[in-house]
Amino acid sequence: AQRVTQPEKLLSVFKGAPVELKCNYSYSGSPELFWYVQYSRQRLQLLLRHISRESIKGFTADLNKGETSFHLKKPFAQEEDSAMYYCALSGTSGTYKYIFGTGTRLKVLA
Amino acid sequence: DGGITQSPKYLFRKEGQNVTLSCEQNLNHDAMYWYRQDPGQGLRLIYYSQIVNDFQKGDIAEGYSVSREKKESFPLTVTSAQKNPTAFYLCASSTGWVQPQHFGDGTRLSIL
Numbered sequence: 001a002q003r004v005t006q007p008e009k010l011l012s013v014f015k016g017a018p019v020e021l022k023c024n025y026s027y028s029g030s031p032e033l034f035w036y037v038q039y040s041r042q043r044l045q046l047l048l049r050h051i052s053r054e055s056i057k058g059f060t061a062d063l064n065k066g067e068t069s070f071h072l073k074k075p076f077a078q079e080e081d082s083a084m085y086y087c088a089l090s091g092t093s094g095t096y097k098y099i100f101g102t103g104t105r106l107k108v109l110a
Numbered sequence: 111d112g113g114i115t116q117s118p119k120y121l122f123r124k125e126g127q128n129v130t131l132s133c134e135q136n137l138n139h140d141a142m143y144w145y146r147q148d149p150g151q152g153l154r155l156i157y158y159s160q161i162v163n164d165f166q167k168g169d170i171a172e173g174y175s176v177s178r179e180k181k182e183s184f185p186l187t188v189t190s191a192q193k194n195p196t197a198f199y200l201c202a203s204s205t206g207w208v209q210p211q212h213f214g215d216g217t218r219l220s221i222l
Contacts (some may be wrong), residue, residue: 017123
């Protein structure tokens, strides 16, 4: 089955600590992978996508095809990183798919 | 700011009634999408449209209908056949169907 799995519903870290939000996927084909973020009282918005290979707000994500993972990382968490994070996959193998994970709420504690 | 506008923000439906959720975009995007968000389930794709006058069913299309008569508009009708319509509905658009999506603020639908 094609799916995106985010195993943690809630992740709490202290300010300045490293952060890793996990994302695993199952898809037959070559998917595009994305991370979206929703800050309090704001719209869901794109954080980064794997093909751009850029760092946004200090976050990076590497696509590991062998482990079918796309974990989101940041070396030093900031309080303003507190938000809901969604991993998503898009692809056209077979029928078109745009699949979101269930999301991880990140809380950065002072 | 502009981008995608969803209306209304809150909507109440009586049993047996159809309701229509509005989604308008001024981004000149070809593709538009409707998602349903339930607690603990993430976003699930209801319908999508890659171009005007064309749309396709997503994973949970039963009980919903859409139209795409104009590039900027993609209204979603929740019909009486949808037995559990209470949810948060998000509209999105993108330049292409595997591209990043831009989202609206959402509409919360409740049953009276």
